[in-house]
Amino acid sequence: MKLPVAAVLAFALSAGLVHAEPVRQGDLEIDAAWARASIGTSRPGAAYFTVRNLGDEADRLTGLSSPVSAMPMLHETTVSEGVSRMAHVEAAEIPAGGELTLESGGMHVMLMELTTPLKEGATFPLTLTFESGGEITVEVPVFGPGATGPAE
Amino acid sequence: MKLTLAQKILWVAAALALVAFAALVWTGGLRTSSSEESAQQAFRPEFRLEDAAGRPVTSEDFRGRYRLVFFGFTNCPDVCPTTLSEVAQVMDGLGSQADRVQPLFLSVDPERDAGAELAEFTSAFHPSILGLAGSPEATQAAAESFKIFFAREDDATAPDGYSMAHASALYLIGPDGDWLRQYEYGMPATDILADLQNRLEGSLP
Ligand SMILES: [Cu+2]
Numbered sequence: 007m008k009l010p011v012a013a014v015l016a017f018a019l020s021a022g023l024v025h026a027e028p029v030r031q032g033d034l035e036i037d038a039a040w041a042r043a044s045i046g047t048s049r050p051g052a053a054y055f056t057v058r059n060l061g062d063e064a065d066r067l068t069g070l071s072s073p074v075s076a077m078p079m080l081h082e083t084t085v086s087e088g089v090s091r092m093a094h095v096e097a098a099e100i101p102a103g104g105e106l107t108l109e110s111g112g113m114h115v116m117l118m119e120l121t122t123p124l125k126e127g128a129t130f131p132l133t134l135t136f137e138s139g140g141e142i143t144v145e146v147p148v149f150g151p152g153a154t155g156p157a158e
Numbered sequence: 159m160k161l162t163l164a165q166k167i168l169w170v171a172a173a174l175a176l177v178a179f180a181a182l183v184w185t186g187g188l189r190t191s192s193s194e195e196s197a198q199q200a201f202r203p204e205f206r207l208e209d210a211a212g213r214p215v216t217s218e219d220f221r222g223r224y225r226l227v228f229f230g231f232t233n234c235p236d237v238c239p240t241t242l243s244e245v246a247q248v249m250d251g252l253g254s255q256a257d258r259v260q261p262l263f264l265s266v267d268p269e270r271d272a273g274a275e276l277a278e279f280t281s282a283f284h285p286s287i288l289g290l291a292g293s294p295e296a297t298q299a300a301a302e303s304f305k306i307f308f309a310r311e312d313d314a315t316a317p318d319g320y321s322m323a324h325a326s327a328l329y330l331i332g333p334d335g336d337w338l339r340q341y342e343y344g345m346p347a348t349d350i351l352a353d354l355q356n357r358l359e360g361s362l363p
Pocket of ligand 1: 115
């Protein structure tokens with residue numbers, strides 16, 4: 007019997023069970039990518055991932071692009087003395103042998119000027135540009151509006 | 159009595175230790191009493207805002223119920239969803255007692271957060287969360303009444319060129335309208351739920 011792969015995949019996605027497979031290119035590996043469902047297109051979305059640097063030299067994440075957002079940017083949320091704010095981050099370093107983690111309440115990709123709502127269960131491509139590692143594109147699964155991590 | 163140098167040093171060290179100990183007791187005591195909610199000066203935060211349909215809503219409308227209050231804005235895709243999803247977990251966890259707690263989301267960005275989109279935002283997390291917004295003056299008055307900080311910050315890399323810095327804790331208001339405590343940003347939903355359940359069972363105010 008042949009499994010209806012598309013149906014299984016659609017179900018798994020809707021249940022939020024699919025983790026993006028790690029994508030390795032050169033010395034860099036992108037893992038645990040996910041995004042939070044957006045409220046329509048008039049409110050920004052947020053996406054997260056982990057970059058592992060398996061090489062001997064540091065690299066820097068310097069750019070982002072995606073067909074779902076006309077203005078994707080690296081942001082960092084900071085909470086100091088109980089007050090939270092977001093600030094733009096020009097570039098983020100991935101130390102040799104280390105990793106850079108984007109996570110809820112910390113560094114995130116702010117997906118502004120959405121061209122399409124980020125719907126739970128869908129996926130979209132996100133291209134990361136690294137100083138030395140070049141461009142790497144990952145497929146980002148969209149979890150619910152209340153999701154807080156890649157395991158949900 | 160003549161003291162040797164070593165004895166003098168010891169006496170000085172002992173005196174210093176005593177002072178340090180006293181300071182520790184004193185500041186420790188202060189900390190305990192300030193975290194003791196009952197010892198805090200009681201105050202009643204108030205607000206006069208509007209729901210998504212434009213109906214006026216005031217703090218008085220929820221008399222008899224606990225109010226779980228969060229200040230935020232809908233163009234906040236990182237911190238605000240994190241906190242609102244915690245609120246959703248708390249409300250689900252309360253089960254049959256959920257109707258004794260009203261979660262409120264007060265917008266610090268009324269310019270962009272009014273009407274249906276505010277409701278769309280809050281209901282994406284939990285149907286019980288009520289989103290409220292008002293005029294800039296009413297928003298300022300609400301924040302002052304809760305003694306919380308918020309500010310508009312110009313930022314070319316944010317939607318519409320600005321972002322809002324805001325206090326990101328959850329505030330608990332008692333059934334009679336008195337401020338009870340805050341839950342710091344990042345406090346696990348299970349801890350907030352346990353605290354609320356203690357109160358609903360009457361073992362805490
Ligand atoms: Cu941001």
